[in-house]
Amino acid sequence: MFEKAQGEKVTLPCTFVLSEEDEGPLDIEWVLIPADNQKKEQIIIMYAVDRIYNHYYAAMTGRMQFTNPDPRSGDGSLDILNLKSADTGTYQCKVKKAPGVQSQKIQLTVLVKPARTKCSIEGSQEIGNDIILKCASQEGSPLLSYDWRRVAGTQELPATSVLNKNTGELLLKNASQDYSGTYSCVASNRVGTDECFVELNVTPPINTAGIIAGAIVGTLLGLFLLAFLVFCCCKKHREKKYEKEVHHDIREDVPPPKSRSSTARSYIGSNRSSLGSMSPSNMEGYTKTPYSQVPSEDFERTTGQNPNFAPSKGKKLFEAVCPLGNSEYSVMR
Incomplete structure (x- = not known):
């Protein structure tokens, strides 16, 4: 054979x-x-x-x-x-x-000789953790055997390590910083060998509390900034809406109506001026007309029928314009 x-x-x-x-x-x-x-x-x-x-x-x-x-x-x-x-x-x-x-x-x-052998690390490289060094050949006839060793120093494996020659896994229990260094894996069968290397760096645990606190603070700041931006956008939107409403509500100014008292004054003033201009010399053209007195009951009935007419104010206004007394003249409006 x-x-x-x-x-x-x-x-x-x-x-x-x-x-x-x-x-x-x-x-x-x-x-x-x-x-x-x-x-x-x-x-x-x-x-x-x-x-x-x-x-x-x-x-x-x-x-x-x-x-x-x-x-x-x-x-x-x-x-x-x-x-x-x-x-x-x-x-x-x-x-x-x-x-x-x-x-x-x-x-x-x-x-077939072992070939394309690869080394890898599984697990967090922190003090106190269990770390697994893996070794596997992509090519090679069975039966393959794997062996680990340290490159520097005495080349002896840590005391807590456990090696499986068939699977190529090296378990490092409760790792410490002393375990850091370069490790070599040799894959072999009856016709040849192949080798790969991996660098192990055991570090102190990461301050997860600080990382979590930083993440929370960053999240809160982000939410606050987002809320501020939303508030600014809403405020800007309301201002634009208000400006549009005010613009559409602008109307042409209408002069206020004159009060009744000012109208009465102007009317009285005009009539006084017209009456004041009448003198014996310029009254010759006017015809004397006898004055017919309106019965008081008819006057009261007429004014009562008009709810918008104020008798007291109208009487005063009429007397102010045309005092009756014993005058023979009447002014008709």
């Missing part, structure tokens, strides 16, 4: 000794036996009638050859170059020279 790493070279041995009784032609044949017994054997390379035939198996074209260019010397070993994981399987060498026949089976396992 052979175990090789992917990309390497392997030589599968096949030596033989011919007998004097063997008189027929020499045939050397290499075949790949499938894992499924229902399938036929696959010829890889063959030597017959002093010629080499290596075009039977396309998956290995250009990657296989006889170790000895002249297999008749008793060495029919096979070289396989640049191994791949798909090359894993059972190979058989057959040597024929009539009447003798010899065969030999060889198990080949192609393993």
Whole structure:
């Protein structure tokens, strides 16, 4: 049984000794036996009638050859170059020279080295916390094993650490600042190794109370600022609305009505001026008309029928304009 790493070279041995009784032609044949017994054997390379035939198996074209260019010397070993994981399987060498026949089976396992190994940290890197260092390879044949160590100093892991070689996890319990430093993880299997590094920095706990208080204060300030902006916007909106209402309510000024007393005064003044201008010399054109006195009951009845007429004020006004007495003249309005 052979175990090789992917990309390497392997030589599968096949030596033989011919007998004097063997008189027929020499045939050397290499075949790949499938894992499924229902399938036929696959010829890889063959030597017959002093010629080499290596075009039977396309998956290995250009990657296989006889170790000895002249297999008749008793060495029919096979070289396989640049191994791949798909090359894993059972190979058989057959040597024929009539009447003798010899065969030999060889198990080949192609393993993949660990590769693309990554290191990471899980958990808060604060004093007193449990921290997990993780290590995992993206490639590699099983069984993979992981090992952690510190790069600087004694390279010894902390006393509280717990290592799981199968999963690659390193648990650091109740971490302290002394745990800070560079750690290395080595992933390995039977054919190779791969390594990654991670930097651990254990720090004092963060003052969460101060952060929370700051967040609360900041939130309150933000709410206050928002409320102030809303208040300013509402105030501005009300001012604009009030200006529009005042603008629409402006009307043309109307002069106030004259009072009845001022009207009466003007009327009295005008009549006095007209009466005062009458003299014996300029009254000749006027005709004397006897004055008919209105019965008091008729006057009272007439004024009573008009609710808007004030008898006392009207009488005074009439007497002021035209005093009756014994005058023979009357002024008709």
